[in-house]
Structures are given as structure tokens and as C-alpha cells.
Amino acid sequence: xxxxxxxxxxxxxxxxxxxxxxxxxxxxxxxxxxxxxxxxxxxxxxxxxxxxxxxxxxxxxxxxxxxxxxxxxxxxxxxxxxxxxxxxxxxxxxxxxxxxxxxxxxxxxxxxxxxxxxxxxxxxxxxxxxxxxxxxxxxxxxxxxxxxxxxxxxxxxxxxxxxxxxxxxxxxxxxxxxxxxxxxxxxxxxxxxxxxxxxxxxxxxxxxxxxxxxxxxxxxxxxxxxxxxxxxxxxxxxxxxxxxxxxxxxxxxxxxx
Ligand SMILES: C[S@@+](CC[C@H](N)C(=O)[O-])C[C@H]1O[C@@H](n2cnc3c(N)ncnc32)[C@H](O)[C@@H]1O
Numbered sequence: 555x556x557x558x559x560x561x562x563x564x565x566x567x568x569x570x571x572x573x574x575x576x577x578x579x580x581x582x583x584x585x586x587x588x589x590x591x592x593x594x595x596x597x598x599x600x601x602x603x604x605x606x607x608x609x610x611x612x613x614x615x616x617x618x619x620x621x622x623x624x625x626x627x628x629x630x631x632x633x634x635x636x637x638x639x640x641x642x643x644x645x646x647x648x649x650x651x652x653x654x655x656x657x658x659x660x661x662x663x664x665x666x667x668x669x670x671x672x673x674x675x676x677x678x679x680x681x682x683x684x685x686x687x688x689x690x691x692x693x694x695x696x697x698x699x700x701x702x703x704x705x706x707x708x709x710x711x712x713x714x715x716x717x718x719x720x721x722x723x724x725x726x727x728x729x730x731x732x733x734x735x736x737x738x739x740x741x742x743x744x745x746x747x748x749x750x751x752x753x754x755x756x757x758x759x760x761x762x763x764x765x766x767x768x769x770x771x772x773x774x775x776x777x778x779x780x781x782x783x784x785x786x787x788x789x790x791x792x793x794x795x796x797x798x799x800x801x802x803x804x805x806x807x808x809x810x811x
Contacts, residue, residue, distance in 0.1 A: 590632075592692070595631065595693070596614050596638075596696060599620055599621065599622050600614040600617075600638055601614070601617050601619055601620055603615050606786070606788060607645040607783065607786050608649055608652055608672060610676075611672050611675050611676065611679075612701070612704045612705060613640060613701050614638075614697060614701060614704070615639060615670065616638040616639065632693050635693065636669055636691065636694065637697040637698070640672060641669060641731035642731065642785055642789050642793050642796055642799045643731025643732070643733075643760075643761035643799055644669060644670070644673055644730030644731050645672070645761070646781070646801055647728060647729075647759060647760070647799075648673045648675075648761075650761070651677055651759075653781075655681065657726065658677040658681070658682040658726055659682065660682070661683060661726050662683055662685075662723065663677040663684065663685045663727075663728065664686050664688060664716070664721070664724040664727045665686070665730070666688050666717065666728065666729050667729060667731075668688055668694065669694055669731075670694075670697055671687050671694075671698030672701070672730075673728045673730050674686075674698065674702075674728070675707055677726075686711070688711075688713075688714065688716055690713055690715050692713055699711060722752035722756070725755075725757065726757045727756060727758045728760075728761075729746075729758070729759070729760045729761070730761045731765075733762055738767075739768065743771060746804075758803060758804055759801060759803055760802040760803070761799060761801050762799065763796045763798065763799040764796065776805060777802040777803065778804075779801065781801040782801075783798065783800075783801075785799055
């Protein structure tokens with residue numbers, strides 16, 4: 555099956571169900587050859603592109619010009635290369651950060667599920683004091699490192715699973731397109747609830763293109779939309795059925811239950 559189609563070519567609810575399956579396999583062991591070289595793999599199978607909603611940032615991504623775009627998933631030496639695509643929720647969140655740099659200036663920022671690292675890179679570009687890009691996929695960690703270098707920014711990188719952990723030192727936390735699975739969405743929102751108890755002043759920013767698991771989640775009633783962007787043509791084409799993306803934050807006037 556086409557790696558890209560596998561991820562994207564479905565209408566929102568169906569897409570989310572599909573992503574559900576992907577997510578489960580995302581947590582299975584990566585298919586790596588013993589001599590797997592993530593840098594060589596990324597260099598050889600992606601192209602550097604700025605053809606997305608944040609052209610200020612160059613990224614190594616799998617595009618239609620790359621051989622893997624038309625490959626079956628079992629032909630790809632890594633499982634679920636989520637980092638090789640720039641997800642619509644991440645694109646709108648990153649656009650927001652670039653357009654509203656004061657949100658991160660001089661702040662400590664955690665980008666959970668960093669993927670290609672675009673949101674973390676945007677925070678560093680806009681003068682964040684400290685940025686930690688976190689993704690449990692080790693190939694994503696390499697991609698983030700390479701993308702940070704490409705954009706001349708320094709990031710800290712972590713592959714720990716922080717979801718459920720009691721970290722509370724961050725001024726701002728990003729979640730770009732992390733509500734793609736119903737069960738995972740609940741884990742994430744339980745964790746965010748705990749973090750908000752520990753550190754009520756932490757600003758949590760969520761980018762989401764209207765995925766079912768986000769729209770239907772009870773925690774959504776605690777959020778306010780701070781921005782909405784129309785997805786650009788490339789993003790719409792690659793994410794069949796999605797047209798806009800929102801950036802959300804917890805509304806301080808709504809009580810934590
Ligand atoms: C849908 S992608 C979003 C990537 C990026 N934020 C974007 O919008 O382009 C989700 C990412 O979350 C990562 N991920 C999944 N579970 C995670 C966890 N528990 N902690 C950190 N990252 C995780 C995946 O490896 C994947 O790169």
C-alpha cells in the first residue's frame with residue numbers, strides 16, 4: 555500500500571479510524587535492518603522542501619518526487635514514517651507560532667510528538683529560551699536534528715514517552731495533530747489536565763484540522779480557538795476532506811474538572 559495514501563487519502567472520520575490502526579503499529583518495534591542508517595535513509599528518501607504553509611522552514615519530507623511516495627508500506631524500511639510528512643495540525647500550529655512570536659519569545663517550550671520538528675523549529679526561530687522536541691520514534695529524532703540543522707537552530711531532542719509524566723517546568727507546550735486516535739487522545743488530555751493542575755500558567759497550544767477524536771473529545775469544551783487557517787492547496791490535496799485547521803488553547807475561565 556502506498557505509504558502516503560495509507561496515511562492520508564481518507565475522509566476525516568475514516569481517516570481517523572485508519573490512523574487508529576497506524577497508531578497501534580506505530581508503537582510496535584520499528585522495522586530496522588541491523589545496519590540501518592537513519593541519516594542516510596532520510597537523505598536518500600526525502601527531499602528538502604518549503605512547499606507547505608510555513609515556507610520559512612525547510613524540511614526533509616517525502617514528496618511526490620520521492621520513490622517512497624508510491625511505495626507500499628512493506629517496502630519502507632521504517633514503520634510509519636510520520637516524521638516524513640508535515641501534518642495539517644502541525645502546519646497550522648507552526649504558522650501560528652511564526653505569526654505570533656511573542657507566544658514563545660524567551661519561553662521554555664516542549665513540542666510533544668514533534669514529527670518533522672517544524673513547530674519546535676518555529677519556536678527556536680522566534681526566540682524561545684529553550685525548546686525540547688519530543689518524539690518517541692528514534693528516526694523522527696534524527697529527522698528533527700537534521701531539520702534543525704537545515705534551519706540553523708538549536709533544539710534539545712528527547713525520545714522519552716513524556717505523556718503521563720509529571721513535567722511541569724514548561725511555559726508552553728505544543729501538540730501538533732496529536733488527536734489522531736481516540737484512546738491516545740484521552741491519554742493526552744488526561745495528561746494535559748494533570749499538567750494544568752501542576753502548572754496553571756503553562757500555555758498549551760493544540761493544532762488540529764478537525765479530526766473526529768478531537769472534535770468529539772469532552773476536553774474540547776475547555777478549549778478556545780485562538781486562530782483558524784485555511785489549509786493551502788498542497789495540504790488539502792494530500793489530506794483529502796480536510797480544508798481548515800484550528801489552533802486551540804485552554805480557556806482559563808473554564809474550570810478544570
Ligand atoms: C501525527 S504525527 C504529528 C507530527 C507533527 N507534530 C506534525 O504535526 O507534523 C504524531 C507524532 O507523534 C509521535 N508520537 C506518538 N506517540 C508519542 C508519544 N507518546 N510521545 C511523543 N511522541 C509520540 C509519532 O512518532 C509522530 O511523529
